[in-house]
Amino acid sequence: MRVKDTRLPGWFVACLLVVLGTAAWADADLPTKFGNQRSVANTRHNMTQRQASGGPSGAIMDPYRNDYAEVCVYCHAPHGANANVALPLWNRTMKATTYTTYAQLGTSSWTQPVSQPGPNSLACLSCHDGQVAVDSIINMPGSGGYSGAQSGAQSNSFLNAWTNTRGPDASVHIGMSPVANQGCLACHSSGAGFVGAGATDFSIFVVGTDLRNDHPVGVKYPAADSGLDxxxxxxxxxxxxxxxxxxxxxxxxxxxxLYDSGDGFMVECASCHDPHGVPSGGAGSAFNPTFLRMGNSASALCLTCHTK
Ligand code: HEC
Ligand code: HEC
Ligand code: HEC
Ligand code: HEC
Ligand code: HEC
Structure with missing residues (x-):
């Protein structure tokens, strides 16, 4: 779908140059500016994209997504949440999609029944398959910003109704994937060139709709007496x-x-990851990298399930 012309206004390019004056034009996989400690607000899942300590990213991002100035609201709402999916007070648009599953790869060692990703994977894929804008929610903060229709289909006119007090109204609501040069990867990838100069390369974070190259999800966990490893x-x-x-x-x-949404107990994205971040040690310690539920040093995460 062609959403809108995303050529950058001159003033914006000028601001970008000022902000990035000293940044390398590398589009490298920069370390995050968030501290990954104490709260989801201090992780890459803070979609306001303003670190607790300030920083340039929020202002740079303002024209591309709504800054709701709240962290939870990009995923949860206390009222008017999405009742079509078994997720806690889920506030996001869920685009109906048929994913290519790992089972379709057809490895000879494969044993378990597989289904389409369950709710605790669809939650992640609502951003990470690249199809839905990160700010595409059903119930915006404050009174009046609610649209039930948003639960199944993203509407730019609804999203544009938000008055962004922190910057210009976002007129382009883009997913993570580069569709016709739209999407976050227009800047956040190694090939982004001038416009994306200095933006963290997160092409690896776009999982996409083909899950054959990802650890299987929507896959049944073998019963204890299965004789499998x-x-x-x-x-x-x-x-x-x-x-x-x-x-x-x-x-x-x-x-x-493991989650059971009707087809048995399954491995889903949230089996291994907690989207809020998990302390690696005591309270206040840095979170495990990449939102893992446990550190994977010596493959401890893998060995929780696999006998190898
Ligand atoms: C016009 C170019 C541009 C576009 C389009 C863009 N970004 Fe950014 N973004 C930047 C720049 C430049 C920075 C600051 C450098 C950095 O932290 O990577 C930044 C910073 C960020 C940060 C903070 C990174 C960190 O670890 O501190 C996040 C998160 C982010 N962007 C997400 C997104 C998302 C999600 C989208 C798509 C909805 C997007 N960006 C689209 C240019 C862009
Ligand atoms: C990037 C998306 C995202 C953000 C942001 C987010 N959550 Fe969640 N949250 C999830 C997902 C996905 C689940 C279900 C999977 C799970 O249980 O971990 C969940 C589950 C929960 C649950 C129920 C399960 C539990 O762990 O207790 C609570 C409560 C919760 N979130 C509160 C919050 C609050 C409060 C905030 C803001 C401070 C927040 N979340 C921000 C994605 C998010
Ligand atoms: C609201 C949109 C959204 C949802 C929902 C979401 N993510 Fe993300 N996630 C992002 C964005 C945007 C980034 C990249 C931010 C950046 O690079 O600074 C990201 C980054 C990540 C990273 C890389 C973190 C790092 O430090 O390298 C992991 C891992 C991740 N997400 C896993 C998940 C999982 C698993 C779920 C579901 C439980 C999930 N995400 C749900 C938007 C989302
Ligand atoms: C069996 C456990 C497991 C499952 C299930 C899983 N992941 Fe991961 N994921 C990991 C591990 C381990 C890493 C860290 C990889 C690394 O450091 O190279 C990771 C890394 C990531 C990253 C960061 C990119 C990278 O390669 O470093 C993203 C984004 C991500 N996962 C998203 C997801 C999503 C979305 C799902 C569901 C479709 C999912 N994960 C399911 C274990 C899992
Ligand atoms: C939550 C439990 C769980 C965790 C954690 C886990 N796995 Fe798995 N894994 C499974 C299940 C279940 C299957 C499906 C096995 C089957 O169908 O035979 C699977 C499948 C696989 C396969 C494909 C097997 C095949 O026959 O094609 C590989 C390889 C694998 N896992 C490696 C890993 C690695 C590496 C890690 C750590 C990063 C990991 N797993 C973490 C449960 C888990």
């Missing part, structure tokens, strides 16, 4: 089984989990 979970409640490492019978953020 998998470790048994040791805690369960309706809808979830998990590896209860501290035996407190609560699925803690740092514990790897």
């Amino acid at each position: 998998f470790k048994p979970t040791n805690a369960a409640r309706p809808g979830m089984k998990w590896f209860d490492t501290d035996n407190d019978l609560r699925p803690d953020a740092r514990e790897v989990r």
Whole structure:
């Protein structure tokens, strides 16, 4: 879909040059400017894209997405949330999509039934498959900014109704993938050239709709008596089984989990990742890299499930 002409206004290019005056024109995989500590607000999942300590990114991003000045609202809302998907108070547009699954790769060692990604993968894919804008939500902050129709289809006119107090109204709502040179990768990729100079390369974060090159999701976890090389979970409640490492019978953020949305207990994106960030040590310590539920040093994450 052709959304809108994204050629940059002259004033914006000028601002960009000022802001980036000293930045390298490398589009490299820069380390994040967020501290990855204490809160999702201080991670790359802060879609206001303003670090707690300030920084240039927010202003640069303003013309490309709505800055709702709240962190949770890009994913959750207290009212008017998406009731079509079994996710906690989910505030995002969910575009109906048929994904190419890992099972379609057809490895000879494959054993488990696979289905389309379940809710706890679709949540992530609502940004990471590149199809839906990061600011495409159903219920905007404040009164009146609600559209039930947004639960299944993104509307730019609805998103443009938001008055962005921190900058110009975002007129282009772009997903993460480069569709006809639109999308975040127009700047945030190694091939972005002048316009994206200095922007972190996050092409690796665009998982896309072909999941054959990703760890399988929507895949059933083998039963304990299957004879396969998998470790048994040791805690369960309706809808979830998990590896209860501290035996407190609560699925803690740092514990790897399986989700049942009707087809059995499955590995989903959120089995391995917690989108809010998980401290690597005690309270206040840096989060595990890439939102992992546990550090993967010595492949500890993989060995939670696989006996290898
Ligand atoms: C016009 C170019 C441009 C476009 C388009 C663009 N960005 Fe940016 N963005 C930048 C620049 C430049 C920075 C500042 C350098 C940096 O932190 O990478 C930045 C910073 C960021 C940051 C902060 C990075 C960090 O780790 O501190 C995030 C997150 C971000 N952008 C996300 C996005 C998303 C999501 C989109 C698409 C909706 C997008 N950007 C589209 C240029 C752009
Ligand atoms: C980038 C998207 C995203 C953002 C931002 C986000 N969440 Fe979540 N949240 C999720 C997803 C996905 C789940 C379901 C998967 C899971 O349970 O981890 C979830 C689950 C939850 C749950 C229920 C499960 C649990 O862990 O207790 C609560 C409560 C929650 N989020 C609160 C918040 C609050 C409060 C904020 C803002 C400070 C926030 N979230 C920001 C994506 C997000
Ligand atoms: C609201 C949109 C949104 C949702 C929902 C979302 N993400 Fe992200 N995620 C992003 C953006 C944008 C970035 C890139 C930000 C940057 O590079 O600074 C990102 C980055 C990441 C990264 C890289 C972090 C790093 O430090 O290198 C991982 C891993 C990730 N997301 C996993 C997930 C998983 C798993 C889920 C679901 C549980 C999820 N995301 C849900 C938007 C989202
Ligand atoms: C079996 C565990 C597991 C599952 C399931 C999983 N991931 Fe990951 N993911 C990882 C690990 C481990 C890394 C860190 C890879 C690294 O450091 O190279 C990672 C990294 C990432 C990154 C950062 C890019 C990179 O390669 O470093 C993104 C984005 C991401 N995952 C998104 C997702 C999404 C979206 C899903 C669901 C479709 C998902 N993940 C499912 C384990 C998993
Ligand atoms: C939450 C449990 C879980 C975690 C954690 C996990 N896996 Fe898996 N993995 C599975 C399941 C279930 C399958 C599907 C196996 C099958 O169908 O035979 C699978 C499949 C695979 C396959 C494909 C097997 C095939 O026959 O094609 C590989 C390779 C793999 N995992 C490697 C890893 C690595 C590497 C890690 C750590 C980054 C990891 N897994 C973490 C549960 C997990």
